[in-house]
Amino acid sequence: MREEDAFKKQFDWDLTKRILVYLKPYFWVAVGGVGLSFLIAVASQTFPRLLKTAIDQYLAPAAGSSFIGLSVDARLQGVFTIALFILGVASLEFVARYAFQFTLSWLGQNVLFDVRADLFSKLQRLPLAYFDKNPVGRLITRVTSDVDAINQFITNGLLTLITSVFVVTAVLFNMFSLNWQLALIATATVPILFFSARYFQTKFRDSYRDLRIKQAIVNTSLNENITGMGTVQLFNREARNRRDFNNLNSSFLRANLTTVHWFSFYFPVVGIISSMALALVIWYGGGQALQNIITIGTLVAFTRYVGNFWQPLQDLSDVINNLQAAMASSERIFGILDEPESVADKPDAKIFETGFKGDVEFKDVWFSYKAVGEEVLPTDWVLRGINFRVKPGESVAFVGATGAGKTSVISLISRFYDVQKGQVLVDGTDVRDLAQRNLRKHVGVVLQDVFLFAGTIESNLRMNDPEIPIERIVQACKYVGVHDFIASLPNGYQTEVRERGATLSTGQKQLLAFARALIQNPDILLVLDEATANVDTESELQIQDALAKVMHGRTSIIIAHRLSTIKNCNRIIVMRKGKIVEEGSHDELLEKGGYYNTLYRLQYADQEMTV
Amino acid sequence: MQNEFFGIGKYLLAHRRQWFWGIFFVLVSVGASLAGPPLIVGRAVDALRAGTATTGLIVQYALLILLTALISSAATFMMRRFLVVASRQISYEVRRDIFENLTRQDQNYFHNNRTGDLMNRLTGDLNTVQEMLGFGISQGSSTFLTMIISLGLMFALSPTLGLVTLCVFPVIASILFFVIKTIGKRHVAVQEQASVISAKAQENFSGIRVVKGYAIEDREIAEYKTMNLEYRRRVIRLAMIEGPLWAFVGLLMNFVFIAVLLIGSRQLITSDANARFAGLTIGQFVQFTTYLFNLQWPMLAVGVMASLIQRGASSWQRLQQILEVQPAIRDSDRTDNSIQSVAGNIRFENLSLSADERTLLNNINLFIPKGQTLGITGRTGAGKTLLASLVGRMQDPSSGRVLVDGHDVRDIPVSILRGNIGYVPQEPFLFSDTIAENIAFGLNESTQVEHANKPDFETIKWAANVAGLAKDVEDFPAQYNTMLGERGVTLSGGQRQRTALARAVARKPEILILDDSMSAVDTETESRILNELKTVLEDRTVLLIGHRVSTLRYADQIIVLENGRIFEQGTHDELLALGGVYAEMERKQGLENVLEVDEEPSSTVLKAEVN
Incomplete structure (x- = not known):
């Protein structure tokens, strides 16, 4: 059970050093914090001494002391001076404490900010396989409560340690110097x-x-x-x-x-x-x-001092526990930061500034979802020696039963994963030699369920590219036939997307997905076209129409579930259990009476009637 | 307030003895610690000052300090024993009662209240309430008593100085009130931003495919960064007033101290320092300042208490909702307690069910005599599961009736009804317990097995055998004692379904509902299990929900549901002859079998195609 593990973690010096690295950019601020903490310790332990002075010199001077002869006015004057002193020290202490607390929060928040930024950026670089293995909830815990534990480590752990040591020292110094x-x-x-x-x-x-x-x-x-x-x-x-x-x-x-x-x-x-x-x-x-x-004042001062160091002493004995608590969290965080970026750009990764011609080729591709280098069992293979080539501008439909490996083909073109054997080539270059971002910028993926981010419809269509003129967005939307719908919304393109588009219909979402892809003007289009349930005939026709328009004139690889789409493609590749079993046009394949023929009768024949 | 806490009174009242003694001991503890050491130190100082002190007297004072400390400590100990223990016990009782009430709720409740939300209430909210009762009451009463007693003693020492202190109180209180209010607002702002950040992380991690696909990692990092910058800003804004609160109270109390010093010294010095009459002695002055010093924490604690009570109240409200909710489905006035057995004749009479203005089941009329099997098929969402769930009263129909043996199910005691039903869901819920315990889950208390060697183990083994699970179980090292779930083995989908089947069969119910319960079992195993089940099914009424014609064909009658209506009805042969949905299903499944069978030739096809 995870709960138990969290307590097993012992204090670990190496981890601590790694946490401290995060303090480095704020070294002088941290030093300032320590200085303030020192000032607080000194100031706060001055009060008993001032009280002692007040008592011994003016309030109750001892019989033999030189202050016994002071006039009433002089004594009052003396008390007034001490009151002024107390006011000064109290103000100083308050300012120092204020500054210290502020520094502490500032430091903690900056470290928190930096760790989070590192962690989030790192996660953005990690391959998709990492996200397949780690549930979203777990990752969120990492960037929230685990990161917070590091903040606590620094503010509650380390600085409490320093503060307590200063206070104890100040108390001891005062007592020992008095008597x-x-x-x-x-x-x-x-x-x-x-x-x-x-x-x-x-x-x-x-x-x-x-x-x-x-x-x-x-x-x-x-x-x-x-x-x-x-x-x-x-x-x-x-x-x-x-x-x-x-x-x-x-x-x-x-x-x-x-x-x-x-x-x-x-x-x-x-x-x-x-x-x-x-x-x-x-x-x-x-x-x-x-x-x-000793004087009465000293005695009174001592009664104060003995009360002052219990709290810091207790804090001290507790501090190791506080530090320990952060160990498990920081270990998990560093675990992510140390995760190898298995799908990384090569140092000399190629960039195609102007995009691709759109030539896609698979050369004897063997693929499994195991990490590259890990042992792959015969049953783990998802693709078993795939060979095909799609020429620029050509459209190809992949068909096959669930689990045949169609989705993997698409994932490999975007290089979401690396292959175990063989090569995936785009314009004749192995995708592993390309800069990933550059590759993906020019490869448009349309998923069956469009993922909408919090923001406006426009920002969801634009996807990060501020240079796209709004005219092109509108044009694209008109082209796929979703403009009228968007225009009918209260704020048009500026309408906020709520709950990830829960209020939109399936058909509308599909059209948005096409518009989004079209706006990016990709050189290679990858479409995951699941037959969508709950779409009325009109929307269905709209979707088919939009898809045909988006495919027009560019290399398109479609995982097709609609017969109309399949028929629209230049070529059909039939997959089965990770292999390509048939290839050809719809009519050719039907003629042949093989696997596609059976598949057709099972999955698509119904649509023949409705379309 | 009154309303918010309504309901907690019952729990508080049950522990009234503990509250009474607890607060009594708070009084003793506070009284002893305030009247003890400060007074004794003051007396000692006066005695020393007046020269009346002797070694004996000093020793006496030291011992007195120890004595009062002992009394105060003992009282603190007792106080915790009463108050904090009571809060933990109440927390236990509330958790127990909520659990009990949850076991009474019907499926609708769990449908409308997500597990996560209920869990949050039972953990977070209950903890807040416990905190309010334990820490809140013990600290609250001690704060209150400390203030009252301190002020009383201070007035007794010097009415003038007492008045000075009292004057400052409203000033401090109102400043604190204002500050704490602002802190509350800023705290909410921080929490809100934290939610925004979590939501962003959640969105990014779930949509990582799109993020990578559109190469918008940089935008995501930048957005996340902006949100974190805002978070940092808000936390620091909060820290600006929250951080130095303690120091601030310290500063204010120092102002009071200065006032007391100035006024007190005038009294002290002008009325001859050694005088025992009129004005203040130095010992009394020291005593007074000690009280003043001790008031720091209570001043701050008032604010802490206020927010603790506020949070506790809103948490309690959320808990109370769970405590008070009444289920719609339960035994009521109409329950006929004379019904003690169920034979198993089921009749659906003009049965309709609608929810959220949608008709889910529409005018179903059907009779299943005891011992017969009804096959139910139809598309996802056609209402198959709903229909079956009405038999065991997991829901009640909107109109029409479900009759079992001629009784409306709403007249049959729920436990008798359900006691005679064995239900196997498609996605069974198994408990983290041994396989044996899971199979014996529905057996009566008396036949319940604790260990595998008890006599009733035979029933378990028999059920496992019938469900086709026995072989799998015997392969586990611990056999029937194998733990399931997180801490044990993870069963495959098929194994889970078969365990659920064994669990239902073990009860030897009159009515058996198999809700697509072998969807994860391959066809071959399914027919083997069905063969084994035959003897069990023979004299029982069975509702068999499924998609496989190979399974459904053995049913005495079959219905095809569509949009909540009976679309086709008849025996296997009749429905085939009808040539409708059922016949089409049969045809497709035949084709699928063909696809399954022509496994091997494909590899030769592949070679021919690709090369």
Whole structure:
């Protein structure tokens, strides 16, 4: 279970170093942050000293001190000066804290931003095969909560560590400089605190781990029961599943109570230890004050100081846990960043500035969805030695049963995947020698279900190319016959696409897909033309018409499910189980009475009647 | 507020003892910690100042500090034991009750409420409520009591200084109120932008094929970057006011301190410093400033509490919706509890079902006598599954009736009805449990098996055998104890269907519904299973939904559904003779068989074609 793994990860110095690399661009800001943190530590620990001065010099000067003789006005004047000092230090502390918090957020956000940008850009470069293997939900977790864990690592982990160290140091410095004997006494309980904090932290960690596991189990069971409630009810299992769930729920409660148990011990224990320190200060300090070795002000200052370093000490003992928590996340993030870009451009990748003539050739292509270099079992092959050539301007229909390998052929022309054996050539050049972006810019893919991005209809048709004049977009839409529909929308081409086009009909979406492809003016057109259900006859005719228009005059490779499309093509290639079994025109193939003939009778004969 | 919390009262009331004692101990703890150390330190300072201190007295004071610390710590411990434990228990109870209510809901509910949403409520929202009850009540009461007691003690020490402090309170409170409100707004803005970013990532990852196909990676990266820049801006805007909140409260309290110092010192200095009468002693002054210092956290906590309660209330509302929802399908007044068995005669009478103004089933009239098999076929969405789901009352019809043994199914106790139905869905839901447990899923409590060697193991084995699953199971190392699901083996589609079949058969139901339940099993295996099933099906009423003529032909009668109507009806031979949809199905499946069979010759064709 994933939940459990997250806790197994130990603190890892190499990972930490890699995270720190992200701080490098902001080195001086980070140094400034550390400086501010130092300033805060110094300023905040000045107050007890100022109080001491106020008490010893003006409020309650000791009998033997030189301040005893001061007039009332002079004493009031002195207090006023100290008040001014306090105002100054308080303002300074506030400004420093403000600046520190701001720096902290700024740093954290910039690191977060950089990690996210790196991660997202990296994902854009990863091959399609990576997305086949990794569900969208998982990838989103990477760019959201995992990235956030790195931010937490830096802000809550590292800087808490630094801040706590500064504060503890400042407290110790002040105490020891005031009176080192009393300081020793006051800090006598520190080891006890530290060790008990460590003890409790282990208990917390263990009980939290158990809690998270139990919670995961409860959630899994909930999820399962909610999803399968229909089954539960049909089999009259409500009562039993309630009981089973209750057992899990109870053990979750028990785990919860265990953590409550440790926490309810922890705070009182820390409270007692800190009061012990105070008691020691009163006992020893009081004794010394009796003998006039220390002043009352010093004693009061000490009562403040002993209260000031418990929190940073607790934070310190907790900081390793915080750092550890980020380890699993950062490891997953770096895992993505280290993922090999298996379908990458060669350094000297060719660019066809003006596009292609449109010559496509497959030379003995063997392909499987296994990564190149991985062992391929005989059953893994999707394409088994494919040979064909499509001349510029020619249109070819691929037909065959589901799983015959037609879609793979299309994916390979755009180089979404690399072949294991053989070559895919465009204009005589192996696609692996071409710049991918350049290749894809000139290869138009029309998928059966048009994917609409959040944005306007126009931005969805334009697809990133600001240079396309709106006239061409309108022209293309008129050409495929979707203009009237778009014009009828409230904002025309500027209408926002909602819920990925859920409000559009299947036919409208198809036409948009054709328009989109046409606007790009591709040299090679790849169409995945699934027979679309729920399309009325009129739209059907419109789609067929649009497809014919888009195909006109350019190399077109169509995975055809419409008989009309097939008939429109110059040639038909029949695929079966990863191989090409027949080739020729519709009539030739029918004549032959082979596989296509059977396929025709099974899949397309019905359409003969309707078209 | 009243309304929002309606319903939680029941849970709170059940734990009233814990709340009472919990708050009592908060009082003890706060009282002891406020009246203890600050007062004692003050007394010690005064004694030292006045020269009345002795070593014995000092030791006494130190011990007193320890004693009050012990009392306060013990009370804190008890407080957590009562309050935090109560919050965890309530969370457990709410989870239990929600689960219980969910098991009562009908399919419509789960159709309208997605699993993800329900899960979110049961995890996130429940956690927020738990937080509100646990942390909220314990911290809230201690904050409140700390403020009241501190102020009371401060007034007792010096009414003037108390008044000064009290005057500043409304100022601080209103500033905090304003700041916290702004923080809330900015927080929402950050959350919104985070959603935008997630949505973008989701869109990009799901549409990666299009992104790559149109080579718009750069646009995507740029858009994502812009969104992240905006996010960064919003977080930093939030950090600008949220980050220094603590420091800000500190600054304000320092202002109060300065005022107290200036006014207090005047009292102190002008009324002869050593005087025991009139004005303030130095010890009292120290005591006063300690209280002032202790007020910092409560000031801030008020804001934290307010937002905690706000979030808790809206979370509770979402939970309450699940707690209160009533299912449409359940035993009611009309349920005839005298019906204790079901024989299996099914009659559909003028049955119609519509949803969202669409007619899904239209005037179905049909009689299936006990022991007969009805074959149901038709296109996807024709209403086959719906028709079958009405028998087990997974839904109720909009008009007309479903009669079982002459009783309207709505009169039969749901558990009796479902107890006599074995349902095998096309995509069965199996539970993460052993195979044996999954098969025994619908068996009665008494016959339920815990381990494979119990007597009822025979039933399981028999069912597995009948369903054609036994061989597969025997190949697993742990056999019937093999775990399924995430933590165990992943079954193939066919194995899952056969497990579901075994699960239904094991119940030996009077009515068996096979809803396209062997779609993932190849034809050969299917006919073998059917052969095995024959004896089981013989004296049971069977609804057999399917697409394969080879399976349907054995049914006593067959109906073809189209758009929710019975389109064709008759025996296999009658329907073939009719020459309609069913006959066409038979013809196509015959062709498909031909395609399956001429496997080998294709390779020779290939060679001839390609070379």
